[in-house]
Amino acid sequence: MCTAYRLLASNTMPVITYRDALNQALREEMHKDDRVFLMGEEVAAYNGAYKVSKGLLEEFGEMRVVDTPITELGFAGVGVGSAMVGLRPVIEFMTWNFALLAIDQVVNAAAKMLYMSGGQYPMPIVFRGPNGAALQLSAQHSQAFESWLAHIPGLKVVVPGTPYDAKGLLKSAIRDDNPVVFLEGEMLYNTKGEVPDEEYLVPIGKADLKREGGDCSIITSGKMVLVAMNAADQLAKEGIHIDVVDLRTIRPMDTEAIYASVRKTNRAVVLEEGWEICGIGAQVVDYIQRECFDDLDAPVVRVHQADVPMPYAKALEKAAKPDLAKTIAAVKKVMYLEA
Numbered sequence: 001m002c003t004a005y006r007l008l009a010s011n012t013m014p015v016i017t018y019r020d021a022l023n024q025a026l027r028e029e030m031h032k033d034d035r036v037f038l039m040g041e042e043v044a045a046y047n048g049a050y051k052v053s054k055g056l057l058e059e060f061g062e063m064r065v066v067d068t069p070i071t072e073l074g075f076a077g078v079g080v081g082s083a084m085v086g087l088r089p090v091i092e093f094m095t096w097n098f099a100l101l102a103i104d105q106v107v108n109a110a111a112k113m114l115y116m117s118g119g120q121y122p123m124p125i126v127f128r129g130p131n132g133a134a135l136q137l138s139a140q141h142s143q144a145f146e147s148w149l150a151h152i153p154g155l156k157v158v159v160p161g162t163p164y165d166a167k168g169l170l171k172s173a174i175r176d177d178n179p180v181v182f183l184e185g186e187m188l189y190n191t192k193g194e195v196p197d198e199e200y201l202v203p204i205g206k207a208d209l210k211r212e213g214g215d216c217s218i219i220t221s222g223k224m225v226l227v228a229m230n231a232a233d234q235l236a237k238e239g240i241h242i243d244v245v246d247l248r249t250i251r252p253m254d255t256e257a258i259y260a261s262v263r264k265t266n267r268a269v270v271l272e273e274g275w276e277i278c279g280i281g282a283q284v285v286d287y288i289q290r291e292c293f294d295d296l297d298a299p300v301v302r303v304h305q306a307d308v309p310m311p312y313a314k315a316l317e318k319a320a321k322p323d324l325a326k327t328i329a330a331v332k333k334v335m336y337l338e339a
Contacts, residue, residue: 014197015192015194016163016195017189017192018160018188018193020195021163022167022170023051023055023056025174026056026170026174028171029174029175035087036064036087036090036174037060037088037089038053039065039090039091040067040091040094040129041068041069043056043065043066044067045057045067046067048092050130050189052184073104073105076110077102079110080109080110080113082125083110083124084113088125089126090126090174091125091127093128094130095186097140097141097142097143106127106155115153115154122177123179124175124178126179128170129182131146131185132187132223132274133321134186134187138312139309139311144273144275146183146273146274147279149251154178155251156176156204156252157181157251158173158180158248159183159221159249160184160185160202161246161248162225163194163195164195165248166188167200167202168200169182170182171201172201175201204249204252205249205254207248207249207258208246209243209244209257209261210245210246211229211244213232213241213265215240215241215242215265216242216335217243217268218232218268218269218331219268219271220244221246221272223273224272224273227324228244228246231327235331247284253284262292266295266298267296267298268288268301269301269327270302271322273304274304275307276307281304285300301330304322305321305322
């Protein structure tokens with residue numbers, strides 16, 4: 001059963017949104033450690049473009065919730081410098097599309113600082129914000145960059161798909177002494193799930209088996225987790241039972257969780273939000289063929305965005321995105337139920 005569904009069915013924990021789960025994580029970590037601060041465009045007085053930082057300015061003041069000019073490279077660099085002198089910055093990008101302007105600080109400074117300083121400078125910094133497509137934001141605002149960022153040694157790349165995971169993973173990211181890229185789902189901010197009031201962490205680098213089934217594995221992450229869960233629900237009505245493996249972290253990747261699922265089901269579909277070429281799914285397929293080749297009963301199938309800039313037109317945008325119908329078709333293909 002989908003984690004979100006399961007949690008909503010219980011009365012033991014508060015049900016909150018993905019947005020509020022992130023807000024709780026920030027608030028709790030800022031209370032726990034006064035070295036933690038948040039910086040970015042409109043994070044203070046406006047409470048954040050997506051309201052993730054709502055109420056934090058009033059609670060922690062302008063020294064720890066810092067509005068910046070529209071200067072992604074500049075404030076990302078200030079964050080890197082702050083981490084070098086012992087603070088624990090959380091840098092919010094209004095969208096990862098805008099973070100392209102700051103990529104030198106993320107890739108050339110944050111990712112390499114510990115290595116190039118001979119271990120003298122830990123880099124406890126989190127770069128976070130929405131990643132991927134929303135609705136009709138067109139080509140320059142609808143890009144999923146997880147494969148770009150996961151390509152870089154020195155970065156950890158986290159992609160939470162549920163409110164529970166969003167809170168637990170962000171708390172872990174803030175406490176990590178390495179630079180963490182935290183990719184939130186823009187279309188997930190209003191989704192709901194149960195989140196405990198008490199302290200908990202979700203470890204970076206540990207996947208989660210969101211649903212168990214013996215016929216096929218869907219390996220996915222982030223926004224696509226809900227698509228996979230809906231596909232599993234639909235397929236169950238036809239007697240096809242799916243393992244849904246939520247990677248939760250792209251780098252480091254929990255390969256043992258992938259192997260365990262594929263060795264059980266003998267079939268796999270890799271579902272990702274980004275483009276096909278050099279996508280995360282290509283890496284997952286490589287891991288599977290290296291370690292599980294003799295376990296496979298069919299070639300692995302990938303579901304991904306079409307190899308085009310995201311269209312603005314609604315019908316074309318829908319055609320370009322990975323979705324429920326494409327995922328179900330992929331499962332039936334690896335099970336030789338459809339061509």
